[in-house]
Amino acid sequence: MNEPLNRQENLENGFSEPEIEFIQKHKHENAGQLILKAGQFKGFDVKKLAAQILSRQKAVKKLREWYANTKLIFPSALSVEQCSSEATAKYKASLVSGQQLTDITGGMGVDIYYMSRNFASADYYEQQQEVAKTAWFNFQKLGADHITVHSGDSLEALRNNAKPSDWIYTDPARRDANKDKVVLLSDCTPDIPSNLSLLFQNAPKVLVKTSPLLDIELAAKELTNLTEVHTVGYEQECKELLFVLDRNTSGGDFKIKIRVVDAAGDILHQLDFDRETERNAIATYSDPLSYLYEPHAAVLKAGAFKSICSIYDVNKLAVNSQLYTSNEPVAGFPGRSFKIIAICKPDMKEITKYINGDKANLTTRNFPAKPEELRKKWKLKEGGDFYLFATTLSDNSKAVIVTAKY
Template structure:
């Protein structure tokens, strides 16, 4: 593994950091001790690290295969979770590439990392040595660890593998590796708090139906792209479950509510006023459409249009606020540049651009949607 760290090979990697990788793979490695596949793996890793976890852009860091890079959390989402957790003893039972473990474990005195892939664990151990971070590294199946373990931990963290043996993506807890439903009781027997990272596509109602120990759900987006759903389990009796929707790197405030509040919330409806409110995608994932209307004193346009409106600007809204005016389709001039938004409307953005011969981008928006009176077009001003 450490052969890739030879200064000459590292210089070759730096020189080819922007090279066309398919073409590079067709070449023979200039170094007999490493393959071109290993070189390209490091180039891919550095490229991913630039955007996803820049703290690993240090001399001596080794990157794993692509599949491990894909499932690894970003530095931003890992830091968000790290701010929520602290204690004496932390364990990550599915350490993977260790991005979450490195960030989450900062506020703990004792750190244990379990990983079934021994090669990947060696990579993590090497990188943690470079970063100056200590831990106990255990290579093996987490089921074996849980069977033999007698320790108690303040926090248990898991990021289950979301691909089956056929390499297809899976989402249900019983299809993940490990099967969370099979081990949840054992986890809660050795920790008062279990934190599990899940796919952003997981259904919240399904989670609540199969995991009675949930006391908190966080829906984490970065720049309006929902990246993960994180659930918190506790062995203590939970009378209510809170949900926190966050949109990192947006400057928007988090939106927190109690599961069940949506069922009792009521929305009022109105035609578009001066301002249009577009909730961020973390809130759309949560499905708290009436609660948003009620909490921020906004009117909805339509039961199936999750846009809101008011004549006076309401601050601290977790999403975009646009000053708008209604326009007719005949007034849309061709060849103009707009960001197109289509919600609860028969035409998709690309179809709208083609129909009206519009260019994409610019500072202004055209919003194609519906109010209770029918289809409408709004333009930002």
């Protein structure tokens, strides 16, 4: 139990050259159709290879470096969808460094692969032996032989024979035994709040990754020694929450760090604040002015609804609308920025005066209808150069703000 894997245990994991050629030849094809035509491909386990093709199709943008390596073995397509992206893994790597890193929830291994570049050595733990074997194989093909792979219970290893680390990293599973989503960290596997003392016996710092669906305030109540919470955005989504714990800090007050990153994990937008600042901040309000701003999902998750007014000198449209406006363009706003063309009643006859047709992008914020409902009602097609925001203004009137990107 928990012994490092060795080369002899893992040689059988690789694909033969003909299998690799098959995957590359058919990598853009429909995996289901390939399985239906399996009889045409004598000597191949088409179902197995089609699964690889489907997983690689999921990884083509998300894991570009891994996708480019033709010898790697990918887990199921669902696992690829659920794993960290290369962008967010590289961002996490920017937060940690030292001599020794320990990942207690291994999985596919994307996070430890990038994070371990800042360490002399790293230990990866995964309870499922086949998953661990695949990770070991991939690390070897990627040249990451400073990562030692263990198949077994990581908490047991920490209690008995793990070497001290500078950082422990964990991405606890967010479903219970019935595969239902959970809302508390203590309901995840492993239970991080209950095992914090054990983690701090082995490392002074702990980095916990969670789904963006987790409630930050609830998690903060469960985690002692919390110093930072990062809401990480990539493209248009908040991808994950990161909780930084330090055994030398008592906790209580923590910084919230909003980070929107690019494909390389570099920061495009950033904003730091704390809960006290947000509570004491005074939001300013106005009707739509010359420019409209829609905060990134990572900003909304962090809850910087009032702080953003003073930091960027913008006004809110209404208490619950989470849209902002200004007379002059604001550089570096963490989200999307638009030039306002018109403010209309929520009526298609009015809207068509400004969009020159029946095609526009549509978003609703604090509005009593969903975008799909309005599209159907207005016979509005998706796309084009115009962006419509159906929202509620500070006087509780309903409006559609017609905008274009600038």
